[in-house]
Amino acid sequence: MKQLYFAMLAVLFSTVSFAQTKIGTSPDINADAMFEVESTNKGLLLPRVELNSTKEAAPMSTHVAGMTVYNTKAQNDVLVGFYYNDGEKWQQMVTKDYKAVKFFYMPSIVFDTSEDRSGVTINLFEEYKKQFALQNDSHFISEGAPKAGIPYFEKATDLYYYVTSYDKTVFTIKSITKEGLMTYDVKAQATDCTIMNVVFVVKD
Template structure:
């Protein structure tokens, strides 16, 4: 009985730590614990109904690396919990909350306006630069005021300038010209005249 028990234990250990291949050739990529090979099938992840991004439900707890497809849309955009609302799509868990994966379908609504910043137009100049990302990060990191109960340790922001696309949607051509923006959000421009009470420049950030 003892010998049979030891053999069974050894076989169990081998199976538990073996790499797994589903479909295709029997060779498994050496870097993969699980490899699925198919030309006409996909991987179907669990479809669940999330409540809000800050609540683990229907899981018992937040688990870093967990990935699901959410089928729910809650809560309504005009509720107090709208900041943590969810919509149908893929979500991954970072250990503290759910984060939506950006896809082509939802990219269109993932944009926001550049926070208000100053442009000195008192003197005409060529090749002036403004780091749009740095200005946005500075304001989101250190808000000067917040509503009752809101944390004052900063507003969540994108950690890298290359997480965003940068656009100018409108500007006063009598004041600005030769505007360009590099991939890191640094805007270069010429000042051709002083701004008036009606001058404007409108900057939009889009999530990649």
């Protein structure tokens, strides 16, 4: 009986002593941390799983708010990357450079349709980068906004380029390279209803 009592006491003291846990070279632990990892040459590797969709808890048994994983397979409405659970569904984590936003619309640009022309080229990536970096004299920003511009992707090959809708009576699109260089013909002048809608999709 005494042995059982002492064993339970040892477990109790052990639990209290290690209520805060740290892995690292220094014994000091942040007072607000339950668990701290310290290293100058190692990272924290979170569980790698295959999520099927944002609505399904699988491979977990149920949705648990705060659960965090790294999804390894793009399928249905989930992409490769970090996800957390909000208690009802999986949410993809948005990184500081906004790369988790997987698509966005091309800024407005001007197409010269004043005369018929063949083999015209326009660099969709450079036009986007120019506007996001505020490399023109026709921009305006709100008070306190960074004057350096809007975060943008540095490489043209980080993106896919889609023209989702355009006026075929005005344009004939010949090709779009993987660097975003679009070649097209102008075969008529634009009207009040002429449109071309360009979408950029972020590569996984």
